[in-house]
Amino acid sequence: MNEEETKKIIDFMESIGYRFLEPRLIYTALCHSSYSHEQRQRGRKDVESNERLEFLGDAAIDLIIAEYLYTHFPDAAEGVMAKIKAAVASEEALAQIARDINLGSYLFLGRGEEITGGRDRDSILADTLEAVAAAIYTDGGIEPLKRCLLSHFARYAQEISEGKVVFDYKTHLQEITQERFRQLPEYILVDEKGPSHMKKFVVELRLNRKTIAFGEGFSIKEAEKDAAKKALEKLKGEFDQ
Numbered sequence: 001m002n003e004e005e006t007k008k009i010i011d012f013m014e015s016i017g018y019r020f021l022e023p024r025l026i027y028t029a030l031c032h033s034s035y036s037h038e039q040r041q042r043g044r045k046d047v048e049s050n051e052r053l054e055f056l057g058d059a060a061i062d063l064i065i066a067e068y069l070y071t072h073f074p075d076a077a078e079g080v081m082a083k084i085k086a087a088v089a090s091e092e093a094l095a096q097i098a099r100d101i102n103l104g105s106y107l108f109l110g111r112g113e114e115i116t117g118g119r120d121r122d123s124i125l126a127d128t129l130e131a132v133a134a135a136i137y138t139d140g141g142i143e144p145l146k147r148c149l150l151s152h153f154a155r156y157a158q159e160i161s162e163g164k165v166v167f168d169y170k171t172h173l174q175e176i177t178q179e180r181f182r183q184l185p186e187y188i189l190v191d192e193k194g195p196s197h198m199k200k201f202v203v204e205l206r207l208n209r210k211t212i213a214f215g216e217g218f219s220i221k222e223a224e225k226d227a228a229k230k231a232l233e234k235l236k237g238e239f240d241q
Contacts, residue, residue: 001023001024005027005108006023008108009106012026013026015102015106016101016132017147018136018147018148020136020139020140021139025135025138025139026139027108028050028053028135029050029053029128029131030106030128031047031050032049032050032108032113032124033049033110034112034113034118035047035108035113036048037049038110038111050128053130053135054130054134056137057129057130057131057132057133057134057135057137058089060142061089061129062089063142064149064153065088065089065153066081066085068153068154068157069081069157072154073161076161084157086168087160087167087168088157088160091123091126091168092122092225093156094125094126094129095122095123095126096167097129097152098125098126098128100152101152103125103128103129103132104119104120107124107128112197112198115198116198116218121218122222123219123222133149136149169229169232170225170228172228172232173232173235181207181208183207183208185205185206185207186205186206187203187205187224187227189203189220190203190204198218200216200217200218200223201217201219201220201222201223202214202216203216204227205228205230205231207231212234213227213228213230214227215227215229
């Protein structure tokens with residue numbers, strides 16, 4: 001690690017209140033694959049991406065959420081707990097928690113991802129939060145992981161259970177349209193804009209052959225999520241009238 005990288009990971013450790021016994025773990029957790037690729041092209045063979053840590057972090061996060069729900073929702077049926085867990089562990093929720101702890105400021109990104117707004121992209125933030133969770137778990141075990149992150153998951157679990165917040169827009173929209181209209185939303189790619197390295201996708205969301213919303217994103221998945229979110233807002237406005 002160079003001096004700039006070292007300062008950033010020290011600042012991040014202070015922000016989450018956990019000092020790593022092995023700082024390279026958190027360094028790797030904060031390294032997006034675009035950054036690792038760029039650094040390796042410059043001859044730095046020891047810079048790894050956080051992709052392997054993401055795999056472990058996904059399971060670690062599932063564990064602490066499941067344990068929390070089992071302990072704090074004693075009257076909830078298995079299906080209810082599963083639904084809340086899926087929402088709390090969704091990409092949208094993980095990305096929001098990453099924003100809550102200002103994770104985007106500490107990412108190591110390649111130039112292309114930096115230019116295209118990668119520091120605030122749901123997919124990158126969610127994946128990095130999983131990697132950070134894995135780094136904490138690997139370095140110190142389950143208790144430090146709970147101390148650093150569980151309060152965020154607990155807060156959103158409570159809000160989701162009370163219907164105060166919605167994550168996983170596509171799933172929620174599908175549930176509403178099935179219940180109210182006996183229809184499933186249809187997502188259609190209608191446009192691609194910009195150069196290949198900064199391409200934006202435009203998706204049209206239709207319900208019963210009627211256009212409900214359009215969404216944009218740097219991937220088709222992002223565009224679909226954006227369209228679903230806008231459709232939910234529109235349908236909520238119509239229901240409230």
